[in-house]
Amino acid sequence: MKVIKELAGLARYNAVLEIRALTFSWIDVWMIGLFLEQRFVGIYQTAWQISSAVLMVGKSVTSVSFPHLSGWASENKWYKIKENIKKSYLIYYWFLFLHLLEAF
Numbered sequence: 137m138k139v140i141k142e143l144a145g146l147a148r149y150n151a152v153l154e155i156r157a158l159t160f161s162w163i164d165v166w167m168i169g170l171f172l173e174q175r176f177v178g179i180y181q182t183a184w185q186i187s188s189a190v191l192m193v194g195k196s197v198t199s200v201s202f203p204h205l206s207g208w209a210s211e212n213k214w215y216k217i218k219e220n221i222k223k224s225y226l227i228y229y230w231f232l233f234l235h236l237l238e239a240f
Contacts, residue, residue, distance in 0.1 A: 186235050193231040197224045 169177045201224055208216045 186238070190228075190232050190235050194228050197227055 165177060165181065168180050201220055205217055205220060208214070208220075
């Protein structure tokens with residue numbers, strides 16, 4: 137029973153943070169809908185979905201690459217860092233290109 141009370145207490149704080157995150161993530165859509173026509177909300181949502189997918193790829197590549205880059209930097213293997221960064225850009229731009237094609 138004690139564990140359930142502790143979990144309920146933690147869930148309460150998590151629920152507040154989740155409501156806050158949802159509010160901040162949708163306030164822009166609400167403002168656009170308030171001042172502009174409905175079609176602009178749809179355009180904005182589409183643009184946001186495309187850009188968030190592209191940003192997710194960039195964050196993924198960064199989080200995977202960073203430990204390797206750090207290790208190579210400590211070993212003074214700068215040529216490996218340069219090669220990896222070129223590959224990372226290639227992956228990122230490939231996904232950007234695919235998402236732009238998907239948009240049209």
